[in-house]
Amino acid sequence: xxxxxxxxxxxxxxxxxxxxxxxxxxxxxxxxxxxxxxxxxxxxxxxxxxxxxxxxxxxxxxxxxxxxxxxxxxxxxxxxxxxxxxxxxxxxxxxxxxxxxxxxxxxxxxxxxxxxxxxxxxxxxxxxxxxxxxxxxxxxxxxxxxxxxxxxxxxxxxxxxxxxxxxxxxxxxxxxxxxxxxxxxxxxxxxxxxxxxxxxxxxxxxxxxxxxxxxxxxxxxxxxxxxxxxxxxxxxxxxxxxxxxxxxxxxxxxxxxxxxxxxxxxxxxxxxxxxxxxxxxxxxxxxxxxxxxxxxxxxxxxxxxxxxxxxxxxx
Numbered sequence: 450x451x452x453x454x455x456x457x458x459x460x461x462x463x464x465x466x467x468x469x470x471x472x473x474x475x476x477x478x479x480x481x482x483x484x485x486x487x488x489x490x491x492x493x494x495x496x497x498x499x500x501x502x503x504x505x506x507x508x509x510x511x512x513x514x515x516x517x518x519x520x521x522x523x524x525x526x527x528x529x530x531x532x533x534x535x536x537x538x539x540x541x542x543x544x545x546x547x548x549x550x551x552x553x554x555x556x557x558x559x560x561x562x563x564x565x566x567x568x569x570x571x572x573x574x575x576x577x578x579x580x581x582x583x584x585x586x587x588x589x590x591x592x593x594x595x596x597x598x599x600x601x602x603x604x605x606x607x608x609x610x611x612x613x614x615x616x617x618x619x620x621x622x623x624x625x626x627x628x629x630x631x632x633x634x635x636x637x638x639x640x641x642x643x644x645x646x647x648x649x650x651x652x653x654x655x656x657x658x659x660x661x662x663x664x665x666x667x668x669x670x671x672x673x674x675x676x677x678x679x680x681x682x683x684x685x686x687x688x689x690x691x692x693x694x695x696x697x698x699x700x701x702x703x704x705x706x707x708x709x710x711x712x713x714x715x716x717x718x719x720x721x722x723x724x725x726x727x728x729x730x731x732x733x734x735x736x737x738x739x740x741x742x743x744x745x746x747x748x749x750x751x752x753x754x755x756x757x758x759x760x761x762x763x764x
Contacts, residue, residue, distance in 0.1 A: 450474055450475060450478075450510070450511060450603060450633045451473065451497065451509070451510055451603065451633065451635065452472075452473050452474075452475035452510075453470060453471055453472050453473075453496075453497070453506070453507075454471050454506055454507045454508070454509065454653065454718075455469050455471055455505060455506035455507070456469070456470045456471070456493065456494065456496060456503050456505075456507075457469050457491045457499075457503060457504050457505040457506050457635040458489075458492050458501065458504050458507060458687070459504045459664035460502050464550070465656045465657055466489050466492040466657050466658040467489045467657070467677070467725065468717045469472075469505075469506070469658075470506075470654070470659045470660070471506075471659070472652055472659060473632060473637060474632055475508060476602075477629075477632075477633060478633055478634070478649060478650060479625070479626075479633075479634045479636070479647060479648045479649050480627040480634070480635050480638065480648055480649070481635075481636055481637075481638060481643065481644035481648030481650070481651050481652070482494075482637035482638070482640070482654060482655045483637075483638060483639070483641070483644050483651050483652070484637075484639060484653060484654035484655055484755065485639055485655070486639055488639075488654040488656065489656075489657040490607070490637035490639075490654055490752045491531060491598075491607055491637065491653045492657075493637075493654070494528075494530075494605050494635070494637060496508055496515065496606050496697035497510065497515060497526070497605060497635070498515075498522075498523070498526055498528045498605055499515050499516075499519040499522055499523060500502070500595070500603075501646045502516060503516075503533060506612070508585050509601070510522045510526060510603060511525045511526055511588050511602055512710075513525070515764075517600050521553055522715055523685060524554065524599065524601075524699070525601055525602045525603055526597030526601050526602075526603045526604075526605060526634075527597055527598075527601035527603070527604045527605070527633040528593075528596055528607075529589075529593055529596045529604070529605070529606045529607060529609055530606075530607050530712040531594045531607040531608045531611060533588060533589065533591070533592035535541070535580045535588060535591060535592065536580065537579065537580045537581030537660055538542050538579065538580075538581060539579070540576065540577055540578060540580070541567070541572060541576050541577070541578055541580060541581055541583070541591055542563065542567070542577065544591065544595070545566065545567065545591070545594055545595060545598065546559065546563055546579060548595045548598055549562055549563055549598050552598055552599045553601065554598065562599075562600070563598070566593075566595075566597045566598055566718050567594060568718060569594070569624075569628075570590040570591070570594040570624065571590060571592050571620075571624070572587060572591060572594060572599070573596055574751045575591075579699075580642070581637045584617070584622065585612055585613055585617065586614070586616075586617030586621070588611065588628070589609060589610070589617070589621055590621075593606075593609070593621075593624065593628075593686070597628070601632065602632060602633060603629060603632065603633045603634075603635070604632050604635070604636075605634075605635050605636075606625065606634065606635070606636040606637070607636075608637055608638055608639075609621055609636055609638075610618050610622065610638070610640070610643060617664065622643070622646055622647055626647060629647075631634075632650070634713050640685055640688065641753060644665065645647055645665045648665070648760065649664060650662070650663065650664050651663065651664070651665055651668060652718075653752075653753060661752070662680050665752075668671045668690045668752045676715045676718060676719050676720055677716060677717065677718050677719075677725075677744065677745050678713050678716070678719070678725070678742060678743070678744065678745075679705070679714075679715075679716055679717075679726075679741070679742070679743050679744070679745045680693070680713075680714070680716075680717055680728070680739070680741065680742050681708065681712055681713070681714050681739075681740040681741040681742075682712070682714075682715070682734070682737050682738070682739055682740065683711060683712060683737055683738035683739075683740060684711075684713055684735065684736075684737035684738075685712075685713065686713040686715075687706060688735070689715065689732075689735075689737060690702045690704060690713065690715055692731060692735060693715065693717055693728070693730075693731070695753070696719075696724040696726060696727050696728070696731065697722045697724065697727070698716070698719040698720060698721045698722030698723065698724050699717060699724055700718050700719055700720055701718040701721045702716070702717050702718075703715060703717075716745065725758070728742065
């Protein structure tokens with residue numbers, strides 16, 4: 450559905466916003482662009498929507514080239530920019546009707562689509578209100594409604610929950626998930642929980658480069674090579690931690706919240722020698738019972754910070 454090949458973009462001939470990035474998005478996917486501010490997310494989206502020409506590389510949407518066939522691409526895309534282009538002096542219904550006409554919808558189609566997107570985005574009861582008097586959350590809903598008017602195959606959403614309060618964020622997330630059942634969606638964000646809650650796949654950008662592309666779960670698995678274990682031991686905490694620190698390869702043992710009296714919970718880090726075989730023997734010799742030994746779950750935040758740190762060292 451979406452294909453980017455070697456996209457590069459320079460601003461003013463000097464600032465390199467994108468550095469030879471390539472990726473694909475399949476039909477029906479929700480893909481999150483994750484990265485800090487200035488990583489190239491918005492630049493990529495502007496290229497995909499035809500608002501910006503790349504310095505080098507190509508992009509296609511639904512088989513149409515963004516530069517050679519821009520009108521065909523625009524017919525298939527609904528775009529919600531970071532700063533939603535709303536006319537604050539217009540009423541919601543009038544604004545959406547105006548946008549529908551600008552998108553070339555005929556009279557019958559226009560009336561149906563305006564009603565449909567207002568219902569889908571939960572703004573039917575706001576039709577007569579001035580846009581300028583709406584809350585930020587409702588303005589985002591109006592922005593999504595205008596993006597949906599032409600029944601696009603692809604939705605491109607740039608920071609769709611930026612500046613919203615927690616309740617509004619939850620509402621917009623739910624709406625995006627519902628829309629994702631019918632459309633291909635790319636959304637950009639620098640908010641880590643956003644991606645894991647909405648997207649099935651993550652593309653992480655940093656300094657204009659793609660540093661990772663996978664599901665949140667697979668990205669977490671890749672980081673488990675960091676060699677960490679979570680232990681729960683039936684024994685006195687100071688003695689258990691001191692004993693674990695003597696094992697070959699163990700570099701650090703940190704106490705964790707105690708789940709029950711008489712239990713030592715700890716996180717163990719190691720390098721080189723894997724201590725998993727020695728741990729049961731050690732505990733058995735001391736007369737302590739091993740309740741649990743597992744690899745810790747890795748959060749998307751840890752994956753992101755690890756990738757950004759590694760890229761900063763090598764880039």
